[in-house]
Amino acid sequence: MKPDQLLRPMPAGLYCPAGDFYIDPVRPVARALITHGHSDHARAGHGAVLATRETLDIMGIRYGEDFCGSMQAADFGERIDLNGVTVSFHPAGHVLGSAQIAVEKDGLRIVASGDYKRGADPTCTAYEPVPCDVFITEATFGLPVFHHPEPKAEMGKLLTSLRQFPERSHLVGAYSLGKSQRVIRLLRDCGYDAPIYIHGSLARLCDYYVSRGIDLGDLRPATLEKGDPTDFRGAVIVGPPSAFADRWARRFNEPLIAFASGWMMVRQRAKQGGVELPLVISDHCDWPEVTETIRELAPSEVWVTHGREEALVRWCELAGVPARPLHLVGYEDEGD
Amino acid sequence: MRAFATLLDRLVLTPARNGKLKLLADYFRDTPDPDRGYGLAAIAGTLDLKSVKPALLRELVLERMDEVLFRYSYDYVGDLAETIALVWDQERKERVPDEAQPRLSSVVTRMNALGRTEVRSAVRDLLDRLDPSARFAFIKLATGGLRIGVSARLAKQALAEFSGMDVTEIETLWHGLAPPYEPLFAWLEGRTERPVLATPAIFHSVMLANPVGEGDLDTLDPADFAAEWKWDGIRVQMSSAGATRRLYSRSGDDISAAFPDVLEAINFEGVVDGELLVGGTARTNSPTRTFSDLQQRLNRKTVNAKMLDEYPAFVRAYDVLFDGEEDVRPESFVARRARLGHLIETAPHDRFDLSPLVPFASWQELETIRREPPDPVIEGVMIKRLDSPYQAGRMKGPWFKWKRDPYNVDAVMMYAQRGHGKRSSYYSDFTFGVWTEGPDGDMLVPVGKAYFGFTDAELEVLDRFVRNNTTERFGPVRAVRAEPAYGFVLEVAFEGINRSTRHKSGVAMRFPRIARLRQDKLPADADRLETLMAMVEAKEA
Numbered sequence: 048m049k050p051d052q053l054l055r056p057m058p059a060g061l062y063c064p065a066g067d068f069y070i071d072p073v074r075p076v077a078r079a080l081i082t083h084g085h086s087d088h089a090r091a092g093h094g095a096v097l098a099t100r101e102t103l104d105i106m107g108i109r110y111g112e113d114f115c116g117s118m119q120a121a122d123f124g125e126r127i128d129l130n131g132v133t134v135s136f137h138p139a140g141h142v143l144g145s146a147q148i149a150v151e152k153d154g155l156r157i158v159a160s161g162d163y164k165r166g167a168d169p170t171c172t173a174y175e176p177v178p179c180d181v182f183i184t185e186a187t188f189g190l191p192v193f194h195h196p197e198p199k200a201e202m203g204k205l206l207t208s209l210r211q212f213p214e215r216s217h218l219v220g221a222y223s224l225g226k227s228q229r230v231i232r233l234l235r236d237c238g239y240d241a242p243i244y245i246h247g248s249l250a251r252l253c254d255y256y257v258s259r260g261i262d263l264g265d266l267r268p269a270t271l272e273k274g275d276p277t278d279f280r281g282a283v284i285v286g287p288p289s290a291f292a293d294r295w296a297r298r299f300n301e302p303l304i305a306f307a308s309g310w311m312m313v314r315q316r317a318k319q320g321g322v323e324l325p326l327v328i329s330d331h332c333d334w335p336e337v338t339e340t341i342r343e344l345a346p347s348e349v350w351v352t353h354g355r356e357e358a359l360v361r362w363c364e365l366a367g368v369p370a371r372p373l374h375l376v377g378y379e380d381e382g383d
Numbered sequence: 384m385r386a387f388a389t390l391l392d393r394l395v396l397t398p399a400r401n402g403k404l405k406l407l408a409d410y411f412r413d414t415p416d417p418d419r420g421y422g423l424a425a426i427a428g429t430l431d432l433k434s435v436k437p438a439l440l441r442e443l444v445l446e447r448m449d450e451v452l453f454r455y456s457y458d459y460v461g462d463l464a465e466t467i468a469l470v471w472d473q474e475r476k477e478r479v480p481d482e483a484q485p486r487l488s489s490v491v492t493r494m495n496a497l498g499r500t501e502v503r504s505a506v507r508d509l510l511d512r513l514d515p516s517a518r519f520a521f522i523k524l525a526t527g528g529l530r531i532g533v534s535a536r537l538a539k540q541a542l543a544e545f546s547g548m549d550v551t552e553i554e555t556l557w558h559g560l561a562p563p564y565e566p567l568f569a570w571l572e573g574r575t576e577r578p579v580l581a582t583p584a585i586f587h588s589v590m591l592a593n594p595v596g597e598g599d600l601d602t603l604d605p606a607d608f609a610a611e612w613k614w615d616g617i618r619v620q621m622s623s624a625g626a627t628r629r630l631y632s633r634s635g636d637d638i639s640a641a642f643p644d645v646l647e648a649i650n651f652e653g654v655v656d657g658e659l660l661v662g663g664t665a666r667t668n669s670p671t672r673t674f675s676d677l678q679q680r681l682n683r684k685t686v687n688a689k690m691l692d693e694y695p696a697f698v699r700a701y702d703v704l705f706d707g708e709e710d711v712r713p714e715s716f717v718a719r720r721a722r723l724g725h726l727i728e729t730a731p732h733d734r735f736d737l738s739p740l741v742p743f744a745s746w747q748e749l750e751t752i753r754r755e756p757p758d759p760v761i762e763g764v765m766i767k768r769l770d771s772p773y774q775a776g777r778m779k780g781p782w783f784k785w786k787r788d789p790y791n792v793d794a795v796m797m798y799a800q801r802g803h804g805k806r807s808s809y810y811s812d813f814t815f816g817v818w819t820e821g822p823d824g825d826m827l828v829p830v831g832k833a834y835f836g837f838t839d840a841e842l843e844v845l846d847r848f849v850r851n852n853t854t855e856r857f858g859p860v861r862a863v864r865a866e867p868a869y870g871f872v873l874e875v876a877f878e879g880i881n882r883s884t885r886h887k888s889g890v891a892m893r894f895p896r897i898a899r900l901r902q903d904k905l906p907a908d909a910d911r912l913e914t915l916m917a918m919v920e921a922k923e924a
Contacts, residue, residue, distance in 0.1 A: 192469035
């Protein structure tokens with residue numbers, strides 16, 4: 048069997064004709080396998096959904112309990128048969144519940160890795176390499192400019208700023224699923240034990256992380272009922288970056304805008320976004336991670352999706368690994 | 384290098400002045416000599432570092448990576464220094480401990496000691512040993528492309544903040560000292576006496592005036608003051624001692640290279656304060672030309688013969704700080720003025736003249752004179768106490784400036800952009816336009832942009848209007864409704880107006896600001912481009 052008979056790009060997403068299922072489809076389909084809960088990968092309205100327990104829970108939180116016709120939870124490593132095609136889920140290290148999906152038939156194995164990273168992250172299960180014939184990799188940060196620094200050193204910048212500017216409210220932009228909880232956990236690991244204030248949109252996901260055993264410490268809502276802005280003097284407030292351009296942000300004292308994202312590696316991106324304190328913390332692979340992963344797995348072929356496909360394909364070409372871009376549409380980097 | 388790189392990274396993204404001061408003061412406090420002195424020099428623009436050509440850096444990076452991958456990276460990042468800083472490490476690299484990185488002072492000394500053939504390998508070695516952020520700082524310093532939005536003045540203000548010394552004291556010393564400024568820091572930290580300066584042809588901080596405020600003149604006796612015209616050029620200081628002659632801007636930047644015509648004509652010794660203008664002196668009976676003509680000569684590193692011929696520069700003298708070697712700053716304005724008269728009398732007629740005094744008997748009379756100046760290049764009057772010594776800085780009392788009233792137009796808000804820092808959740812930068820005849824009838828043409836002049840309460844009103852009347856979005860910019868019968872009229876005040884080939888409207892305003900919100904007016908009542916053109920023509924006539 049040829050690889051593109053087993054999995055092929057279709058307008059709705061990656062499709063397996065033999066098993067009649069899609070992986071991370073961008074429009075409603077009869078059967079969907081979902082790698083993780085970010086909204087560009089996990090959408091509502093499918094018939095049957097197969098994903099990890101956490102991903103199903105997160106979809107339920109985001110879209111309501113009736114987000115699909117029927118759901119089935121997959122354990123990591125469990126082999127599930129779908130019309131003669133074997134699928135299995137393996138940790139991807141991206142956010143809580145994130146998985147790579149291995150698809151096998153007739154001795155051919157393709158791994159769709161979804162979004163993944165190799166760096167340590169106490170809020171999710173670490174990535175596991177899965178040997179395969181075809182490795183499908185993201186390329187969100189697939190350019191040689193991206194080298195994510197050590198997350199704790201980045202957090203150190205925030206702690207330094209809190210000491211230097213104790214009167215200012217530090218607003219840390221972080222996407223609501225994954226990044227926010229990781230940032231909070233990192234702050235705790237750096238010894239920050241003061242209350243952390245969170246935007247309303249994070250509350251349920253933070254509660255869920257806590258229920259899964261990830262201690263986030265003292266979290267409080269960043270709401271101001273009849274108080275005054277000085278209540279948040281010197282406080283850390285975590286919220287989605289979009290909220291900081293909104294009227295919501297006016298309640299804080301001389302806000303200092305930080306943003307935790309891999310994109311903060313490039314100064315101009317920080318500047319355009321009005322970010323004063325960029326924190327390069329990413330839930331995706333940086334350039335060395337993605338190239339090391341390809342070397343380690345040594346697949347006979349690499350398929351590249353969303354991101355900087357052309358650079359990674361070029362690298363594979365130089366490394367002698369056959370590679371091609373998949374040109375899937377509809378995946379943005381919500382998670383970073 | 385680490386501390387300096389971190390400082391740069393923060394300064395570039397910190398819009399607020401107080402934030403920058405805090406970051407700088409902390410850096411000066413926490414960084415040892417001589418690194419902090421070189422850091423100060425880099426920020427204040429006084430650092431001398433052997434330069435590295437961008438072509439060499441490109442060659443070095445292509446030694447270690449594929450050209451296609453480099454091109455993709457450069458296309459994405461858009462800045463050569465930053466691209467190289469980021470792609471330099473091809474493989475994963477352990478974090479370089481701060482103490483293992485080369486110090487800023489050692490980078491400077493090493494670079495400046497290199498022979499021409501040693502540059503390539505030394506730069507390669509430094510790039511290897513620095514982390515990405517320090518690498519970026521190093522490349523920017525070595526290629527001369529450091530832009531951080533911090534003036535020399537602000538750096539000195541930070542020195543004052545960190546030491547508790549007066550910034551005027553620092554200014555007075557500044558131009559006599561050189562990097563890495565160890566005697567300066569020693570004095571600022573109270574470890575030694577104030578440094579003694581050797582060379583006299585240095586910049587001395589200038590005396591500045593306060594604007595005349597409501598009722599300021601009421602209690603003052605006109606007989607105690609002299610008045611002179613305030614010319615619309617740039618304030619300069621000429622310094623001449625022995626063979627050394629210098630021309631400095633008001634902030635102490637050395638602009639000698641751009642004005643050889645003025646510099647070569649200096650035949651006196653001392654330090655003179657005046658206005659740099661273009662055209663002919665009063666002593667040659669030729670007219671003084673406008674600020675836009677002067678602009679042709681500003682911000683140039685060198686100047687060609689054609690420019691010198693078409694835009695001849697001269698200095699209209701206001702004051703004297705040193706007469707020969709004698710410091711005359713403690714003398715009265717009257718006494719200094721007498722000395723200045725003698726000095727200019729024997730100076731070349733075509734390059735120097737004396738700013739004439741304007742006789743007046745009462746404030747009322749001066750007000751009348753101010754409103755109708757005899758020359759279009761006059762922007763108001765200066766009022767100076769006859770007995771005032773020359774004091775650096777902006778003291779309230781001895782000197783006042785009484786400017787011509789600003790121009791005013793009613794314009795229509797067309798676009799709004801989100802502000803920065805404290806204002807990042809507000810639409811606070813406004814592009815405004817006036818009416819002009821278009822192909823399909825009247826249309827608005829943008830004539831300027833303003834982001835101050837309004838109160839916090841007014842900003843709430845403006846922001847609400849923008850949010851409720853957005854028609855299009857372009858990133859952080861929104862277009863707003865602006866129709867004859869619906870929109871927001873802004874009264875815009877500005878100091879001057881010139882022709883411009885760069886703007887679609889053909890005019891450019893100086894210092895525009897929002898004077899008032901005219902919610903009582905409809906956009907149809909706003910001014911027309913012809914009104915602005917008439918202002919330009921009146922000025923040129």
